[in-house]
Amino acid sequence: MQAIPSEERAAHEELQPIHHEPKSFFFKYLWSLDHKMIGRQFLWAGLGFLLVGGLLAMMIRWQWAFPGKPVPVLGSIFLRSQGGAIGPATYMTIFTMHGLIMIFFAITPVLIGAFGNFLLPLQIGARDMAFPWLNALSFWTFALSLVFVILSLFGELGAAGAGWTTYPPLSTNVGTPGSGQTWMVAAVFVTGVSTIMGGINYVTTVIRHRAPGMTWMRLPLATWGLWLTAILNVLFVPVLGSAALLLLLDRLFGTQFFIAGATASVSGGGDPILFQHLFWIFGHPEVYILILPAWGIVSDLLSFFSRKPANWYRGTVYAMIAVCVLSAMVYGHHMFLTGFTPLLGQSFMLLTLIISVPAELLFLNWLRTVWQGSIRLTTPMLFSLGMLFVFGMGGLTGLYLGATATDIYLHDTMFVVGHFHLTMAAASFVASLAAIYFWFPKMFGRRMNETLGKVHFWITLVCLVTVFSGQLLAGYSGQSRRLYDPYQYTFLKHLLGVNRVASYAAFLLLFAQFIFIYNFIRSLIAGEKAESNPWQVSTLEWFTASPPPYHNYDRIPTVLRGPHEFADPEVRRRLGRDFIGQAEELPEAMPPAVASAG
Amino acid sequence: MTLLLAPLPEKGIGLPHDASLHGWRIDALINETSVYVGLLFVIMVAWVVLACLRHGPRHEARFDHGTSTRSIAVGLCIAGAIFFVVDGPLFVNSLILARDVFGNFAKVEADPKSVRIEITAHQWAWVARYAGPDGKFNTPDDIVTFNDVVVPEGTPILFQLVSTDVIHSFNIPNMRAKIDAVPGMVNRVWFEAKETGEFDIACAQHCGLNHYKMKATLTVLPRPDWEKWAAEASANSARDYDPDDREAHWGWDWSEHARI
Numbered sequence: 001m002q003a004i005p006s007e008e009r010a011a012h013e014e015l016q017p018i019h020h021e022p023k024s025f026f027f028k029y030l031w032s033l034d035h036k037m038i039g040r041q042f043l044w045a046g047l048g049f050l051l052v053g054g055l056l057a058m059m060i061r062w063q064w065a066f067p068g069k070p071v072p073v074l075g076s077i078f079l080r081s082q083g084g085a086i087g088p089a090t091y092m093t094i095f096t097m098h099g100l101i102m103i104f105f106a107i108t109p110v111l112i113g114a115f116g117n118f119l120l121p122l123q124i125g126a127r128d129m130a131f132p133w134l135n136a137l138s139f140w141t142f143a144l145s146l147v148f149v150i151l152s153l154f155g156e157l158g159a160a161g162a163g164w165t166t167y168p169p170l171s172t173n174v175g176t177p178g179s180g181q182t183w184m185v186a187a188v189f190v191t192g193v194s195t196i197m198g199g200i201n202y203v204t205t206v207i208r209h210r211a212p213g214m215t216w217m218r219l220p221l222a223t224w225g226l227w228l229t230a231i232l233n234v235l236f237v238p239v240l241g242s243a244a245l246l247l248l249l250d251r252l253f254g255t256q257f258f259i260a261g262a263t264a265s266v267s268g269g270g271d272p273i274l275f276q277h278l279f280w281i282f283g284h285p286e287v288y289i290l291i292l293p294a295w296g297i298v299s300d301l302l303s304f305f306s307r308k309p310a311n312w313y314r315g316t317v318y319a320m321i322a323v324c325v326l327s328a329m330v331y332g333h334h335m336f337l338t339g340f341t342p343l344l345g346q347s348f349m350l351l352t353l354i355i356s357v358p359a360e361l362l363f364l365n366w367l368r369t370v371w372q373g374s375i376r377l378t379t380p381m382l383f384s385l386g387m388l389f390v391f392g393m394g395g396l397t398g399l400y401l402g403a404t405a406t407d408i409y410l411h412d413t414m415f416v417v418g419h420f421h422l423t424m425a426a427a428s429f430v431a432s433l434a435a436i437y438f439w440f441p442k443m444f445g446r447r448m449n450e451t452l453g454k455v456h457f458w459i460t461l462v463c464l465v466t467v468f469s470g471q472l473l474a475g476y477s478g479q480s481r482r483l484y485d486p487y488q489y490t491f492l493k494h495l496l497g498v499n500r501v502a503s504y505a506a507f508l509l510l511f512a513q514f515i516f517i518y519n520f521i522r523s524l525i526a527g528e529k530a531e532s533n534p535w536q537v538s539t540l541e542w543f544t545a546s547p548p549p550y551h552n553y554d555r556i557p558t559v560l561r562g563p564h565e566f567a568d569p570e571v572r573r574r575l576g577r578d579f580i581g582q583a584e585e586l587p588e589a590m591p592p593a594v595a596s597a598g
Numbered sequence: 599m600t601l602l603l604a605p606l607p608e609k610g611i612g613l614p615h616d617a618s619l620h621g622w623r624i625d626a627l628i629n630e631t632s633v634y635v636g637l638l639f640v641i642m643v644a645w646v647v648l649a650c651l652r653h654g655p656r657h658e659a660r661f662d663h664g665t666s667t668r669s670i671a672v673g674l675c676i677a678g679a680i681f682f683v684v685d686g687p688l689f690v691n692s693l694i695l696a697r698d699v700f701g702n703f704a705k706v707e708a709d710p711k712s713v714r715i716e717i718t719a720h721q722w723a724w725v726a727r728y729a730g731p732d733g734k735f736n737t738p739d740d741i742v743t744f745n746d747v748v749v750p751e752g753t754p755i756l757f758q759l760v761s762t763d764v765i766h767s768f769n770i771p772n773m774r775a776k777i778d779a780v781p782g783m784v785n786r787v788w789f790e791a792k793e794t795g796e797f798d799i800a801c802a803q804h805c806g807l808n809h810y811k812m813k814a815t816l817t818v819l820p821r822p823d824w825e826k827w828a829a830e831a832s833a834n835s836a837r838d839y840d841p842d843d844r845e846a847h848w849g850w851d852w853s854e855h856a857r858i
Contacts, residue, residue, distance in 0.1 A: 088807050163804045169781060170764040175721075175806050260782030272765055272781055306653075311664035312673065337767065338778045339785040342701050349692060353685040360677035365664070367642065368673070370649045374659040377650065385646055392642050396635040400628060403688040405695040409613075409624050409774050412767060412802040476628075478614045478771040480802045484810040489798045490605040491614045491771060498611060567659035578659065 008212045012556045016127040016209065021550035031140075033132035034550060035117045038139050040443070042113030045146060050106040051513075056098035058510055061467075063091060065496075065503035067485045091484045092161040093180065097153065099164025100184060103290070104191050105149055107428045109142065111293045112195075112233070115435050116202055116226045118443060122541035122548060123223045125211025125557045125583070130204040134197050141194035148187035155180025163482060165283070168258035168275050169268075172250045182251050189244040192237045199237070202230035211540070211583070213559035217314060218582065220539045220563040224317055225296020228324050229289050236285040236328070243278035273338055280331035288327040290424050291391070292320060294431030295362060298384045300563065301434055302366055304537045305381035306373025307578050309564040311365045319358035319365075326355045336407045345404050352402035359395055363388070374567070374578075378535075379453030383434030386461045387427050393465070394422025397472060415475025418468045426464045433460070433516070440520075441534050445547045446527030452519040456512055463509035470502025538579045539563050557583035605796045605815070614771045617797060617818070619752075619790040620699045621774035627691050634684040706754040706788050713749060716849055717759040719766035719779035721805060722812040727849050730832040736849030738839035741831040745814035747799060749791060750824035756788045758852065767802035770816055776802055784850070791818040 022028050032038060055074060062071050063086050070076075075084030082090065117135065121128055129135045152159045157178025162171035166185065169175055206219070206227045219227075249255040250270075258275045259268030303310035310316065332340065332348030340348075366388060375381070397419040400406045410416065433456075440448050474495050479486050486492045486499070533542040544553055559582050565571065571580045574587055608614050613625055653659075664670075695701075706712050716727040716735055726747045730739030749755045759768055761779040768787065769776045777787035801812035819827060840846070 088810065092804070092807065092809075161806075167765055167803075170804065170806060175764045260780075268781075270782075273783070306659060308659040309661070309663045311662075312670055313663065314665070315670065315673065337776055338780060339783055342696050346693060346696065350689060353681070353689055356685055357677050357681050360680050361673060363642065364673045364676055367645050367649075368664055368669075370646065371653065372657075372660040372662065373649070373653050374657050375650050375654055377654075385650075388646060389643065392639055396639055399635060399685065399688060400631055403627070403631075403692045405624055405692040405700065406628050406631065406688065408700060408776055409621075409628070409771070411776060412769070473611045476613065477608070477611050480769065480800055482804040482809065486810070488810055488813060489800060491608045491798055493607050494609060495611075564663075567661040569661060 009556060009558060012209075012212060016556065018127065018551040018554075031136055033128070033136055035121050035129045035132070035135060036443070036548065036552075038135050039114045039116075039118035041139050042109040042117060042142070045143065046106050046109030046114060049101055049146070049149075050110065053098055053102040053106050054510060054513070056094050056101065058506060059086060059094050060091075060098060061503040061506040062086070063094075063484065064486065065500040067487060086484075088484045089158060089161070092163075092482070093159040095482055096160045096163050097149075097184070100160065100188065101149065102425065103164065103286070104188060105146060107290050107424070107432070108191075108195065110432050111290065111428060111435075112226065112229060113139070113142065113198065115222075115293060115297070115432075115439070116198065116230065118439065119222055119541070120202055120205055120226055121209065122442075122544070122552055123220045123539055124206060124209060124214050125540045125553060125559060126205060126209035127551045127553065127556070129201050130208050131201050135201050138194045138197035138201065141197065142191055145187045145191035145194060148183045148190060152180045152183035152187060155183055160184035165279060166247065166275075167279075168247060168250065168270075168272050169260070171247060172259055174259060182248070185244050185247050185251065189241055189248070192241040192244065195233050195237050196241075199230040199233035202227060203234060206230075211557050211559050213583075214540075215559075217317070218559055218562045220296075221299035221310065221313070221316055221320075222293070222296040224320060225292040225294070225299075228296075228320055229292040232285045232289050232292070232324055232327065236282045236289075239278055240282035240286075243275055243282070246278075247275065273335070276335055276338060277331075280334045281328070283334065284331035285324075285327040287420070287424055288323055290428045292324070294387060294391075294428050295320060297431050297435050297438075298387050299362075299366065299369075300539070301380050301384040301438060302369045303564040303566065304535060305376045305378055305384070306370045307376070307566045308369060308373035309562075309566055311368035313562060313564065315361055316365045319361040322358040323355060326351060326358070330355060330402075333402050333407070336404050337411050342404075349402060349404050353399070356395075356399065363392070363395075378437075379448070379450055379457060380434045380438035380535075382454060382457045383430050383437060386457060387430045387434065389461065390422050390430055390464060390468075391427035393468070394419055394424075394427060397422065410475065412480055413475035414471045414479045414481055417481045418471030418473075418475055421471065422468045426468055430460070430464070433457075436520075438535065439541075440523065441530030442541055442546050442548070444524055444527075445530055445545075446523050447530045447534060448523040448527060449519050452515055456515045456519065459512035459515070460509060463505045463512060466505035467502045467509060470498050470505070473498055474502075536577070536579060538565050538581050540582050543581050543583060559583050560585065605798050616772065616774065617791055617793050617795060618773040618775070619792045621772075621789075623691075623695055623699060624774045627688065627695075631684070631688060638680065638684070700788075703756070703786065703788065706756050709754055712754045712756050714756050714758075714852055715747065715749075716852070717747075717757055717768060717779065718848055719759060719761040719768065719801070721763050722801070722808040724768070724799060724812070724814040728828065728832075729852065730835065731829075735852055736847060739832045739836045740849065741828060741835055742846065743831075745799075746817070747814060748817045748819060748824065748827055750821040751791050751794050751818050753821060754788055754790045757786060758850075759785050759787070760850075764805050765803050766805050766812065769800045769802035770797060771800070772797040773816070778803060794818045794820055 070084030159180040162176050246257040256268035256270040258272050259270045299316050330352040333352045336345050479492050530546045532546050566579045718725045723745050726743045728741040729735050759779040761781045766779040773789040775787050775789040777785050797816040799814035799816050
């Protein structure tokens with residue numbers, strides 16, 4: 001073990017002095033500079049919009065199961081002018097808003113905004129983010145984008161309707177002239193600004209504020225995932241921002257960046273495909289932006305609840321880095337059918353398939369972590385294993401879409417929808433739930449009910465798998481995505497049954513979330529008080545109070561070892577338990593065997 | 599002339615009926631991949647279930663960081679093996695199929711029997727144009743059809759597509775053919791039908807309000823019937839040709855390398 005010079009610790013104390021907790025309501029709850037409070041702000045906003053996005057999903061599912069029939073409950077509230085039923089114009093705004101809200105205003109704030117903020121400083125032994133003021137600005141910029149989303153929902157001619165991918169010319173005034181589309185493009189731009197501010201903060205914080213001894217190879221994997229995500233955000237969200245800005249210019253000021261056509265109805269010298277390049281240069285890394293935090297969190301939780309060190313920690317880190325690097329080079333597989341030259345398509349195919357190698361290494365590491373462990377099937381562990389299940393399905397179905405030949409048939413079908421929902425939606429959602437169940441005691445100082453958590457898990461997993469398998473099967477049978485009424489086509493008529501089963505599962509999925517909401521609120525008010533380390537795990541945040549004080553650590557910890565030190569016989573002999581904290585000193589002089597294990 | 603009915607409904611979950619000469623190649627690749635993927639998934643789930651059953655709370659966890667050279671080598675070998683066995687065939691077959699079949703336009707263009715069709719997609723219809731006996735597009739003998747594409751059996755059919763407004767995608771699931779129609783670009787696709795009948799043509803790219811109704815019918819006729827149909831249709835077009843109807847005069851010089 002290398003000794004930590006006392007000057008280094010002193011330098012950290014000087015860099016991050018203890019500030020007094022503000023007492024006024026405004027500075028404590030609204031313009032808070034505390035990363036834990038900002039994390040909670042993102043959590044509430046994200047969970048709220050998750051519910052909105054979820055209700056929109058239910059309406060899509062209703063339309064596929066009972067096309068044109070009045071929607072129960074929601075229809076009589078929101079669609080009264082149409083007799084409670086969804087019309088084609090409403091339908092296209094519903095699936096567009098569902099996609100955009102879920103990606104940018106639900107999963108991103110929950111996984112990255114809430115857990116990124118809450119965890120990063122705590123897990124690296126810092127007192128706050130590097131730029132607390134920027135952090136607050138990031139949240140309130142995000143809040144502004146939420147206002148734009150709401151304005152879009154009530155926009156003239158309806159909300160945005162060009163699909164979440166917002167392809168021009170459909171997304172220009174040629175296809176969607178309403179203000180709803182404009183507000184939504186603006187909302188994506190503004191939330192992008194917020195994400196970039198957050199990203200810069202996360203990247204800097206992890207580089208600058210790691211506690212003494214917290215080397216890169218001692219970071220918890222959740223921190224690695226969140227940090228890599230922040231890097232991808234800083235690199236690629238600006239590309240999305242530029243695409244959104246050019247699109248806004250096309251919509252509002254009559255430019256023609258993306259409008260093309262030499263015929264009478266539409267004329268312009270722009271290039272619609274340019275938008276797709278910009279969108280997917282961002283869009284493919286975005287898939288990993290949403291899943292890297294989930295991978296990191298699950299990698300840690302699998303080790304924690306197997307009571308065993310994570311298998312080949314460095315391999316997991318390298319695999320995540322490799323995925324990040326590759327993520328920027330594979331986006332063309334979204335565009336195989338746009339008329340690419342074959343060589344370009346084939347190059348993207350090769351790079352896409354290569355991503356499966358680091359992904360396989362991650363899976364192997366997870367599987368080998370649980371093997372020979374001492375598995376505790378707590379609620380967070382169940383959700384972590386659930387993520388393996390749904391991400392396994394999602395990842396494997398990606399193979400068909402990455403190859404140019406099989407993509408000819410499957411492109412733009414529900415198979416694609418099923419695939420990316422299993423990866424981005426189901427896996428991120430399940431991992432978010434694992435994270436909420438796991439860090440709830442640290443965030444709020446109380447414990448959630450385990451029995452309700454397990455009931456919630458099983459219904460959620462079964463329903464998610466049914467819903468998205470149903471999509472995979474419908475797509476395999478030829479159903480295109482985004483069809484208001486698939487049964488217009490003779491070759492799709494027989495798919496009503498499978499779509500209906502998937503829809504019933506979706507409705508049940510929604511109801512299961514009320515178990516979670518009940519459990520969450522009840523635990524918040526009356527849950528059993530949590531001690532500082534209820535899960536008996538080793539990362540830094542579990543060695544401060546639950547919830548942590550305003551300044552996180554009275555004394556900045558000195559880190560001595562990696563994040564997954566479980567089942568060490570030496571620790572068991574000296575401490576009488578199966579784990580040791582990252583900054584915890586072993587009583588007596590440390591023998592060399594333990595020191596080298598870090 | 600063969601009596602034709604509406605497209606036949608499909609039964610059960612699975613790939614729709616393949617009426618094309620080469621569609622089975624895509625189907626085979628999909629199904630082969632499904633075997634590997636299914637196997638990997640079953641192994642993964644079995645592994646986790648077995649771990650939960652055997653290595654529960656009463657099992658003593660092994661203190662192992664998985665960092666021995668042997669352990670790392672095993673991991674890398676498994677990942678490499680999966681890549682070569684599962685991804686490898688997908689990659690190689692995609693290259694072969696692009697070269698020999700789906701991207702082999704040179705061969706189709708050289709075939710004197712090939713039928714060339716120009717498609718203009720717009721919100722929300724497919725308009726098809728055949729060159730007629732003179733072999734030139736945008737001339738009085740062109741056949742122009744609306745949401746109705748008629749092609750001969752056992753003949754390569756070569757399409758060039760444009761769009762006049764937003765992006766559409768020309769999708770014939772029963773022929774395993776699909777390509778985007780993009781404003782400002784000419785894209786191309788080809789297939790050969792191996793049986794007669796009627797099939798759905800669908801739009802695969804969200805193109806606005808009536809995207810779901812942007813549907814056309816593909817009718818495959820025996821070659822002699824098709825030639826009879828084409829001759830009649832072309833004669834009708836020539837007779838009804840109106841030189842002043844500028845809207846109807848679209849079509850471009852067919853260039854075999856019309857790619858941007």
